[in-house]
Amino acid sequence: MMKNLIFVLVFIMSGIFAVSAQTVAFTNVNVIPMDKERVLQNQTVLIKDGVISEIGTKVKIPKDAQIINAKGKYLIPGLVDMHTHLLSDGDDYPDSIAEDELRVMVANGVTTIRFMIGTPEQLVLRAKSAKGEIIAPIIYSASPHLTGREQGNNFVVNTPEEAREAVRKSKAAGYDFIKVTTFIKAEVYEAAVDEAAKQNIRVVGHADSRFVGVERALKARQQIEHLDGYLEMILKTDAPMKGSISDLYISNPKNWESLDYVDESKIPALARATVEANPFVNPTQHFMKNSFGLPRSEESIRAQPDFKFYPKTVQENWFNFYKKARFINEVPAEKRARWVEIRNKIIKAIYDAGGKIMTGSDTPEFLFLYGFSMHRELKALADAGLSNYAALEAATKNPSMFFGTLEKVGTIEKGRRADLILLDANPLENISNTERRSGVMLKGKYYTQTEMNRWLDEIAPRIAGSHIEKKP
Template identity: 40%
Template sequence: MQYFKKFLFLFSAFFISYPLVAQEKAASKIYAITHVNVIPMDTEQILENHTVIVENGRITRVAPSAEVKLPQAAEEIDGRGRYLIPGLTEMHGHIPGEDRPQYVEDVLFLYIANGVTTVRNMLGNAYHLKVKKKVERDELPGPKIFAAGPFFNKKLAPTPEAADREVRLQKEAGYDLLKMGSIDKETYERMAMTANEVSIPFGGHIPEEVGLIGALDAGQRSIDHYDRYVEFLVPDDATTEGVSAGFFGSGLIQLIDRSRIPEAVKRTVEAGTWNVPTLSLIEHLASPIAAEKMINRTEMKYMPEDVLDGWLKFKNTYSKRQDFQPEATKALVELRRELTKELHDSGAKIVLGSDAPQFFNVPGFSLHREMEMMVNAGLTPYEVLVTGTRNPSLYFETPEEFGTIEPGKRADLILLNANPLEDISNTHKIQAVIVKGKYYNREALDKRLAEIEQAGKD
């Protein structure tokens, strides 16, 4: 009976979603978003009462509405009282594996439904390259994907020679970047040398033996989660024998010397390395709010039960660790907020990422929570939006492609019902999303979200 119910759901979902699929494939349609307040994200400004024309998946015109004659074939989208911003980029996201194809489709749509039009998938395999191509060919609804290859750990790269081979293999396979894990220093250095030689970026974690300065000197493209910053801030003469660094430095947080922060910031700026803070990764685990309460947040209804159970158990387990007690976790959260502010104000490169779906981070929804945390760290709403729109295009070295609302850019857009520059939480108030010229109105978004919710109950 259970098998029949599952088959019936999948069979009916295909026909229910067919009109939406047809809508998604209509990227060649012309859209005119009229009388809208445009936040172009090239500078902090609002272009009031403007019209934006989208043709063949690209923005072709942005001008005052009084000056624009709509193309005859254009479908008009009323933007009165609304705000248009570029699509958001999740710079540390994860797409599930091939063992759960329906979950993969659901996750991709959760990103779309939240205005996330680009995702840097930070751990992958050959299956994710197939998903990426399906999205590019409009065979599967989803954001544009930049795919990292298999995890660089001691199993994948036990020796420098193995690391050299693996870098070349991943480059040849078509991955966009290498995902760093725990490898020894000599192997890391060989990996970095080969990666720089064949021109494939590497980012993510920093091996313990390498440390912050070693990664900066090697040209690591991004440091995710502020990995190894805590270790750098611990003075050389501190007593650390027998002390574990813990979860992103939680075991050492009480030993840090804040006078070392300027040096860490200076070295980061000089190296030109990007940081992906993922504040929510730590703040959710450190939160005094009980896991059982967090799991009842509205967006959790879109996640599979086994995933929610895993989050619940993980938080409750970590709350019992010696290096993750309230005093230490509070200090770690405060330091990460301080680093965010100091790095930003000093001109370091920062991009938005939440590490979804991990630890109460529902894909798409979590990026909006991340932005609120970055505002709490001291950035303005506009500064936070820059990290999720314009900055990712600079990270990928394709500023001509996306990140701002200008003619020629890919039509990745979010139509909001309130001004996000006044309150960053207004990014939640989505009226419509355009992904590469494909238009999803609120009705279409809600319909597909309801299907995902229902699937979790069957």
């Protein structure tokens, strides 16, 4: 009897622990609900047990509620980063910094993430986050990546049976998606896709144009990252090269000449084919643009607020990479700007064809850190020609649709999980207003930006200082 009672109590308490039990009321707030493009002015939004319980102008506020006077401010859903990694995924940082890393995301308004190369540690973090044991976004984790060559955190798959085995193991381990990257032979890829269908798990990731290609990936209804393989699809038939500027092809200066053979009239049909096969597209445009497209001065990178999270050796390594990389130094700036322009046109065409663009940072490489980079991705999508509303959809509603959780989260409506951001200004007027935050609500618990900025100040030296320096 006693044992049962304790069990029941623990059960109830663990349930409460996962979300904030407190009632919170945002008052006088302008709500951007994201169900359609509109602003509901001067609302009261009531949150109970981590869920939005009421929205309106005549909401009765319980006496014990925590009141957040949000006069003149704007409430949007929390942001989703569909493509991220952790510094601690690799051997250069200890696993112990992972919780700090996740907090950096929350402090930037990121309330859901998808890890794109799985590790066993991520599954532990996913469980801890779901139980509310750590301050962290809701986590999805794709599998260790399937690849044709050893690259770390991977399954090397060179036969159909190896691919099937990797898919079965990933499913059994509890990963949410199967991640594919590069050097996978066509028949091996086909086997992975077939096995994934049998195991009821979706395939996401790269579409290596040399082996798999966009046509095959679309036929498999794969969700494609980075627009991999798309440039190759719009080359004129008489182009002297097959490789263009996607995936690992980027690093060969010769391939940049392919931009002279782009046939833009092929873009609309490619966009339609994409939407028909799988409308969810995650271009990681800021990452692509800023790593390989636009010339970035050292000063501009040093001035970024995320710069201080990287230790000196890592900062210097990336600056050296930029200085030495042939494809960055030998390819003229106009050509690289042209590449960004074509990518923008593809993104816009997919959107116009009815595609569901999603936001992904592909951090933390190249001195761009998760959290901070999300806002730059929103800006990059707006620069590609999406409206500010469409850019916000890419970070809120569209990922929820992809995950199949739109009934639970992703818009501001009664019954939705209270993952919210309170902004000082309207992001529909200027998308960069997502950087002007008063605070973030995570599963019903509100953190002021002032408080979270203190976390960031403490965390930055901790992460930078934890770097495991290798002996030369």
